[in-house]
């Protein structure tokens with residue numbers, strides 16, 4: 001025999017009741033059970049509401065009551081065929097007449113005692129259970145309605161009555177022995193020895209089910225609700241949370257203490273005493289396995305779940321006068337207990353210099369006053385400091401029985417918190433080793449939960465949260481690329497890349513769960529106006545662990561926020577060269593900060609797009625090589641322009657083509673002026689370990705003087721046409737000597753040079769084509785012949801691919 005209970009959410013509508021009936025019918029073929037029901041979804045709340053309105057001597061409770069009656073009547077009419085309806089309809093009618101009288105009484109005397117309230121609430125369970133019994137009978141079941149008040153005997157603590165198990169167990173067994181058929185029992189209610197109606201407290205129907213299970217030595221207790229069991233963390237805060245298949249009673253109790261309110265400790269007590277397994281199932285997903293709660297903890301997982309409690313204040317009681325003084329804690333806790341303040345967590349270090357107590361925020365001010373009063377003289381004498389209160393805190397706890405004697409849990413917990421910049425204010429662990437709790441700032445709660453969830457449950461599976469600024473040529477190509485690889489990375493590389501925010505210069509938008517990258521469009525006027533500070537605030541507000549800012553702009557304003565970003569332990573990936581080619585101090589500061597904060601700052605595409613130039617150089621330097629010189633073609637657009645020029649196409653036209661093909665900077669003058677190449681050689685020099693400043697780079701510009709100040713790119717392109725002849729001449733001069741024009745950069749002896757050169761066929765750059773880049777590293781190790789990297793060095797795809805590779809690398813590093 002099993003006891004099966006369905007809660008209010010499972011029977012909140014006709015459709016849901018039909019689902020419940022199918023579950024019952026399917027089960028009836030296989031096993032023997034009795035049923036326990038709550039009131040129909042929402043009814044208890046409405047009865048409470050009526051009572052409170054009536055108490056204020058207002059008549060509007062009548063309307064609610066009438067609606068309630070209609071709802072119950074309608075359910076009878078749907079569940080029971082006309083010819084069998086009369087009993088149920090009469091039952092409902094009579095109950096609502098009684099309720100009407102009851103509320104009228106409350107209305108008249110303006111008072112509703114706990115005793116009356118229990119009686120009022122009992123109608124919800126009685127009505128639902130009676131109607132459902134009739135519904136089951138109409139479906140051919142031999143169902144018997146059992147008003148639990150006949151068998152569940154309690155004391156008279158109305159609202160949370162204590163069960164007299166001895167009498168109750170005997171009555172339940174007598175009833176079951178003398179009544180064949182499917183027993184359908186009202187949850188939540190009982191009665192005193194005088195026959196007064198009582199209720200058995202919060203989540204009382206679950207408790208009723210457990211009382212019956214225990215009395216009958218049931219082989220199992222099933223609680224059907226609207227979630228698929230107890231989850232590893234609150235799914236509203238941790239979207240990767242999943243159902244825990246198996247918990248021990250103690251683990252379930254520990255988890256429910258901090259938040260996982262699927263099952264209440266009180267419910268478990270009677271089942272636990274008799275070692276009856278409890279299964280939590282989802283009425284709306286009956287095929288899902290749910291959670292089994294029994295006396296063992298199932299698989300060997302160290303941590304079963306992570307729970308949390310917000311709105312906590314931390315009270316710090318400290319002073320030199322506390323050390324080795326006996327009785328201080330008795331006084332602290334005595335004073336709090338006298339004031340009925342519940343203590344959630346306690347922490348005291350062995351120095352005995354301070355005691356730290358977590359309480360609910362609503363009790364904060366009162367608790368501070370009470371302790372200060374208790375220690376009035378000690379504070380006055382300076383033996384104790386004034387009580388300090390830290391508001392807006394939260395407690396997070398990792399829970400699992402197998403932590404016992406199993407080192408490593410706390411290490412992993414605090415490493416994950418630290419790595420994600422979550423400051424821990426207090427720590428507590430009981431010697432049962434069932435739970436390690438930490439007090440953190442409320443604003444870090446979601447991030448902390450996710451970080452812990454990843455560390456304990458998804459340690460091989462990483463979610464990387466991307467915030468993308470710049471949805472232009474490169475940004476768009478990047479989104480497409482991530483979209484096409486997202487699933488494969490999840491499945492084969494255990495790396496889940498989600499984009500939660502994106503912005504261009506005018507608008508920004510966000511998505512808590514991550515955008516659908518196959519359909520997402522760049523932000524537009526329907527979204528939020530772009531504001532970098534707000535972008536960062538929203539990003540921080542989402543509080544994800546393991547986040548990265550991807551900057552696909554060419555903007556100085558965006559690179560100016562890198563310091564803030566790294567400081568907040570958020571990584572950066574960018575093709576934008578502004579940060580690394582600005583003041584040397586900034587370059588150094590960012591590197592240092594990333595190191596200090598343990599986050600990554602990747603910028604492979606700063607030089608030669610996706611070609612492995614930066615990584616190669618950094619590897620050379622890290623492995624102890626010394627860079628003697630660098631000779632390079634570093635501009636895809638310039639190489640394209642000067643090699644295409646040879647086909648006889650006018651200069652202004654090839655520049656337009658380079659722009660069209662996505663090789664140039666947003667403003668092609670940045671390429672033609674040599675600035676873009678200057679930035680790149682500067683970055684290479686710095687990564688090679690040299691203290692290079694922009695002044696150390698000699699740059700030859702290809703922008704004709706009268707084009708320099710054109711007010712727009714279009715005007716510039718137009719003006720450029722007048723100079724086609726000049727470039728044609730340069731080309732002819734070179735060709736006459738059997739040479740080709742190459743725009744290149746060199747770095748030697750701490751000086752860099754950028755400009756146009758005519759090179760003969762002996763030179764390695766002579767054969768470069770299209771958007772090719774080529775970099776020659778002459779180093780201590782690569783001395784006789786340089787190390788060479790060559791290939792297309794500009795364009796949407798090769799750049800986006802390089803950015804994407806950096807993102808993946810960053811994701812993998814954070815494992």
Ligand SMILES: NC(=O)C1=CN([C@@H]2O[C@H](COP(=O)(O)OP(=O)(O)OC[C@H]3O[C@@H](n4cnc5c(N)ncnc54)[C@H](O)[C@@H]3O)[C@@H](O)[C@H]2O)C=CC1
Pocket residue numbers: 469470471472473474475503504505506530552553554555557558575576577605606608609636662663664665666793794795796799
């Ligand atoms: N095109 C290429 O082959 C390569 C480009 N890069 C770099 O990639 C970056 C992006 O280039 P493209 O996509 O071609 O440029 P783009 O002009 O097509 O796109 C830039 C995007 O940034 C946005 N933006 C500009 N300022 C902003 C601000 N302050 N806040 C928010 N958004 C802002 C724009 O609205 C636009 O969405 C540049 O830094 C460029 O140097 C690097 C390697 C190769």
Ligand SMILES: N[C@@H](CC=O)C(=O)O
Pocket residue numbers: 605606607608609634635636637638663664665671676793794795
């Ligand atoms: N505009 C650059 C591409 C980005 O770095 C180039 O032409 O190489």
Ligand code: NA
Pocket residue numbers: 604605606607608609610611612613614802
């Ligand atoms: Na590169």
